[in-house]
Amino acid sequence: DTAVPENDPVGRWITGRLYEADAETRLAQYVLLGVGGVRALRALGIEPGVLHLNEGHAALAPLELASGALRNGEPLAQALASARARTVFTTHTPVPAGNDCYPAGAVTRATGRLARELSYDQDDLLALGRTHPEDSSEPFGVTQAALRSSRSANAVSRRHEGVARDMWSALWPGWPLERVPIGHVTNGVHVPTWIGTPMRELLDRHLEEDWIANTADPRTWRGVDRIADEELWAVRGRQRAELVSFIRARSVADRLGRGDVREYVEAAARAFDENVLTLGFARRVATYKRLDLLTRDPEETLALLGGDRPVQVVLAGKAHPRDDEAKRALQRLFGLKGARIIAERVVFLDDYDLATAARLVRGCDVWLNLPRPPLEASGTSGMKSVMNGGLQVSVLDGWWAEAYDGENGWALPGEVDADPDGQDERDTAALHELMREEVLPAFYGRGVHGLPEAWLQRMRASLRSLGPRFSATRMLAEYAAGPYHNTP
Template sequence: MQAGSRDLERAAEALASRLPEPLGVYARLAYNYRWAWDPDGPDVFRDLDPERWEKVAENPVKQLQEASTAGLSAAAQNPELLARVAAVEERVNADLNRPPHDGPASTERPIAYFSAEYGFHGSFPIYSGGLGALAGDILKEASDRAWPLVAVGLLYRHGYFRQRIDNRGWQHEYWVDTDPDRLPAALVTDDAGKPITICVHIGTEEVVAQIWRTNVGRVPLYLLDAERPENNESARWITSRLYIGDEDTRLAQYMLLGIGGVRALEAMAIEPSIVHLNEGHAAFASLELAKREYSGQGSLGPALDVARQRTVFTTHTPVPAGNDTYPAHQVESVLEHMAGTLGVNASEVIRLGRTNPEEEAEPFGVTQFALRTSRAANGVARRHGEVAREMWNAMWPDKAVDDVPITHVTNGVHIPTWLGRPMWALLNQHLGEDWLDRATDPATWAPVEDIPAQELWAVRTQQRAELIEYVRHRAVVDRLARDESRPYAEAAAAFDPDVLTVGFARRLATYKRLNLLLQDVERAIRVVGSDRPIQVLLAGKAHPRDDAGKSLVQGLFSMKHAPGFAGRVAYLDDYDLRMAAHLVRGCDVWINLPRPPLEASGTSGMKNVMNGGLQLSVLDGWWAEGYDGDNGWALPGDVDPDHGAQDARHAHELFRLLEEEVAPEFYTAGEDGIPKNWVTRIRRSLRTLGPEFGAGRMLEDYEKKVYGK
């Protein structure tokens, strides 16, 4: 897994040459994101120039490239800062130099993880939402566990869209160019210093891609990029935008990711033992694996069987729109050359992507193709596993639903990434500084019961106050940018660090049901403005082509001038990983309102849990297995075809819980000002959910239930 490592070293050396000599350590750290989850890593970069750090979206390379000469000179003469950054480098190097994990893979034959998006840091914009954040957390946890793992994706030159909400609540999208030379990445070159490239025939066109490498701790992430002089503009556009709307371009992305990804590993002399497909976007990887086994004669079946034994697949969504399908003729046109190299007609490959292979009118589905060409498959929560087995039962008509070969591995989150510094320090103090190495053991979390209520409440109060400081600034700026009146914009300054703060932030699909918050407007007004007030923070993006999702926000904005809303309810534009970190660390309660059973897992609530937040969610996804009656609150997870009636019931129960249970428990404090019952619930939440919903437990499950099969 050395391909590209020397290229990154050269990039770091070139950056260091522009800095005062004592600051060379910063250049070395900048080219490996391992600093990002060191306790002091983000702060040592921020403290070089806090204002610039914010402007460059916490991109360490850009920070160093744009820092003023005077600022760098001052930092080079700051012994306290130099000592801190040296300590960060020492910890990072010690972590990177540990021996590899002895498991189902080795450094000679690593696991290759394929994903269309990766959300490992806000400064590297190749993610859209939960799927990418999950992929990023897997890479970081794999690094922490010293797993031999490489990751493969695409380098999108325009990333995912940025969002601007107008004063009517309508979403507008725009894209920002990404310059990879200003990212912590390097072009992978050969011994002669030339970029390593691969070719993929997509239809009648031969598309050339180069490979960038970025390091996420011990894990190299290789990103294919079609911005090459050999390609015409249409071919270059393949790696332009994540989840691009044009179907032909998106299908070409999947070809490049799957087939091109396997070829890129081969070009870099990386031979994986396991190929893990994170969603169906990279499903065509199986064809390339089979091609390497195909003799050129006879049936493709035996070669696919060999490829299948190396491939595992994770499906993430029970929502039909999340399982891409394409008309057979469209797939046939892009697969024609690849099928020819395998000695078969494209129609034979297309059959593998149908639920019913003989039904020629049925479109090709990437999820079906991935299920048919993988030896193991899993959903991402216990209930999602059940839903997936029922959903895809027709692919195994001879099996009962319970026997469909799809298991589950419930998602988990990378705890150090999402943990607020005050909570991290508190848990270090009471669980032991090595507690993160033991986080999957329930015994590790037992001492939470002995954390003094005053200390736990102080940390929650501090993290809420930090969030409110962020919101007061961000909400005012967002409102002014929408051309709102100054009184309305400045009303955001009324957000109070001592008021119960509730968060709802996620992708804005209709099944997420943001509209439940406005089912009873009079009650909503009463809740936010009562003598036990609640302030609500909202954020999220709808897909550019999802007008129904966009209308959810527009409905919310129709009530923005309701009494009390201006200073108690805020919609924050352009939700991303950086904003998510503020929200999950500071919110007291995290709300999730999916229409059951359409939530595959959900991970934002897990991040909030690790920070002492409490959940008020529908019993779907991960919360269906996390809720125990005393560690949060729940809405029923029953399936009801009468959506209107179900929405009315759930909205009523949501407001009842907020008014009659959540707010009274938060505000009922003893003489010391501490709400004892609330703190008791936090303790139970941490103790029951902490060991179960971290990424460490998730990787242990993958090793036992999927990789080891």
Template sequence: MQAGRSELERAATALATRIPEPLGVLARLAYNYRWAWDPDGPAVFRDVDADRWERVAENPVRLLQEAATDRLAAAAANPELLARAAALEERVSADLARPRRDEITTAERPIAYFSAEYGFHGSFPIYSGGLGALAGDILKEASDRAWPLVAVGLLYREGYFRQRIDGGGWQHEYWVDTDPDRLPTALVTGDDGEPITITVPIGDTEVTAQIWRVDIGGIPLYLLDADRPENTQTARWITSRLYIGDEDTRLAQYMLLGVGGVRALEAMGIEPGLVHLNEGHAAFVSLELARRHYSGTGSLSAALEIGRKQTIFTTHTPVPAGNDTYPAQQVADTLAHIAGTLGVEAEEIIALGRTNPEEGAEPFGVTQFALRTSRAANGVSRRHGEVAREMWQAMWPEKAVDDVPITYVTNGVHIPTWLGQPMWELLNKHLGEDWLDRATDPATWAPVDDIPAKELWDVRKTQRADMITYVQHRAVADRLSRDEPRAYAEAAANMDPDVLTIGFARRLATYKRLNLLLQDVERAMKLVAGDRPIQVLIAGKAHPRDEGGKRLVQALFESKNAPGFADRVAYLNDYDLRMAAWLVRGCDVWINLPRPPLEASGTSGMKNVVNGGLQLSVLDGWWAEGYDGHNGWSLSGDVDHDHGAQDARHAHELLRLLEEEVAPEFYRSSGDGIPRDWVARVRRSLRTLGPEFGAGRMLEDYEKKVYKTGL
């Protein structure tokens, strides 16, 4: 996996020549994101120039490019900062020097992980939400575990949309150009010094793509980019935006990711031993694997079988309508050339993407195609596995639902990425400094029960206060930008660091039911502004074409003038990974209200849990297996096709829990000001959920339940 490594080193060297010589260590560190989950990593860069660090979205390359000369000079003359930077480099280098594990595959034949989006850091905007954050966490955990893994994706020149909310609560989208030369990435070049390129036939066009490398610890991420002079402007647009609305361009993205991704690995001399598809976006991987082994004779199924033996597929979508489908003719036009190289008509390939292959009127589904061309498949929680088996049972009509070959691996989160520094220090103190190496063992978390209540409560107060400071600044700025009256805008500065604070932040699809928070506005406002007040922080983006999701936010804004709303409820614009980190670290309660059984897993609540937050969620996704009756609160996960009745019931139960259980427990304390029952519930949450919902347990499950099966 050497391809692109020397190019990153040259980029770091070039950056070092532009800054004072003692800061060369920071230039070297900047080109591998391993610093991002070191306890002192972000602070080392921040302390060069805190204001610029914030303005460049914590991008270390831009920080060193843009920081003022006097700030760089001061940093270069700061022995304490230089010592910390040297220690950071020593830790990172030691981590990266560890040999790769070879129990699953070898470094010579690594796991190849394909995903349409990666959310590994807020400074590299090629993600939209939970799917990307999960992919980023998998790469980091794979690095921590020294897995031989490479990742493949697309470099979107405009990333995902940015969000602006107007005074009426309507979402507006805009896009910002991403300049790869100002990111910790480098073009992969050949022996001649020119970029390595591959071509993919998409319809009647040969699309050329170059390859960028980004290092996520010990994991190289290779990103294909169609912004090449050989391409037409239309072809260049293929890698313009993540989840682009135009269906032809979206299908072209999937071809470039799947077929082009395999070709890119081959061009770089990387032969994967296992291929893992994160959702169906890269399903066309199987066509290229088949083409490489096709001899010119024999059947398509025989050629596909060779690739099938090394392909794993993870599905994330629990409703048929959420899985991408395309008209047969559109797919036929896109696949015409590659079908010819396999000696078949496109229709033979398209049939593999139908639930009922012989049904000519049925469109082509990327999920069905991925299920048929992978040796193993999994959902992302226990309940999602059950839902997926039922949903796709028609593809295996001879099997009972329980025997449909889709297992599950419940998602988990990369704990060091999401853990607040005060909580990290507290757990180091009581669990031992090597506790992260043992985080999947329940015994590791047992000492949580012995953490003194005052220490745990003080950490929660600190992280809540830090978050509220961030929210005060951000919410006032958001309101002013919407042209709100000054009094209303400034009211956000009244948010109180000692008030119970709940968070609702996620992709704003209608099934997430943001509307439940204010179904009974009068009752909700009494709760928010009552004797035991509650602060509510809300954030999230609706897809540009999701009118229903946008109306959820608009409906929320209809209540903004209700008494108590202005200084107790804040909607934060432009939700991203950086904002998510503030919220999951600081919120006391994390609320999730999906309509069951539509939550495949969810991960934001897991991030809140490791920070001592508590869950109040529908028993769906991961919470259906995490809740034990005493480590948070729950709403029924029963399926009810009368959505109006279910919404009314859940809205009532949500407010009842907040009124009668959550707020009283938070504010009920002895003379020392510590809510003992609340702290006891936090302890139980950490002890029961910590070992089960980290990315370490997830990767162990992939290894045991998926990667090593069917070999």
């Protein structure tokens, strides 16, 4: 936080806003995070063996790692060689808005003091961030700078690796695409943080005693086959009921806060049913996430919500201040709220935060993920849902492209399409058909013991196949064996 008395009035505003539109203020944030972050570590007596840059926000950190050599007069490229040996980089998104570029003048002004302090040539820094270093008209890209300043680079899923290689291949002119040095370490989630208490207690009873310390071992999860149908379904129902209770209280407060009409507020107190299939869609409300697939065919949506095998949908998230299309998608959703069934079966929770996210991934039966391929780098909300027995209905993009096996959830096509409107029409139809023909029958169908046997079979398949592959334990082991390995 730069809002401290020791800073001048301009400096105090640097961290005043997370999504800062002003280029020079944004660049000042990068200097603070990258250079200031390394200096803060040193002030604490910490000299990192490996500096792991996540996205380009800390792309200037290698400058500080190389500060000694720069002050001794070494050229920037030479000084960065030693820093590069200690730096690894992870790219988290192919979306252009997540790979910022800035005019040369803005970069020069924002980093002028740093250049004087470290005695490097500003033109050398600008070249570091250009895809074509010799092109002085090209803006400075923080992702390009991070890629050039790191000994290792990785994407965050297997499919994202191919997307990232294609996206950044021009930094290695003449290289075959398969040799572009960007690998992948698929994301994972911290199981103890995201698993609900009922599910944790159930797995404690049926898995090995130390299962929570061995989540990356496939043998750990085989014990889910020993769980009785009645127990597994009871836990699913308990976590759904906890979510319904939370949604009713929270949505009343949200609708009052938004100044909604009385009937709509009163409907919130009756919202949701503990026995109805519950779908979750909660994340950043970005255009490429395609929230509008849920409202593109209002008649089909209303039929899905109000049929004899109904669904209820909880939505939460925040749109980027500059993502106008995402904000319009939210407006279209609220435009349907006049229908009684919408008021009682669809809620949008304001002020989305980690606590709300935890409640949703624990209580939802189905996690929806509808990105436009190939823009989903990974996604982690669905992984959190998995650990709670939730099933996925997802486009085959990001993590789901390598996770789906035909038995552990449901999938929508993941092909890249040059006709986005046509793709949205087809995917909307495919989503509704999938819900009608497969998801609803599995949830509401009952076997001889009065339980949804097909649903429980998929729950077990999901836990067994995805639990070990998408835990943070597995992810960290791969980083240790890969990007972090052979640190000087």
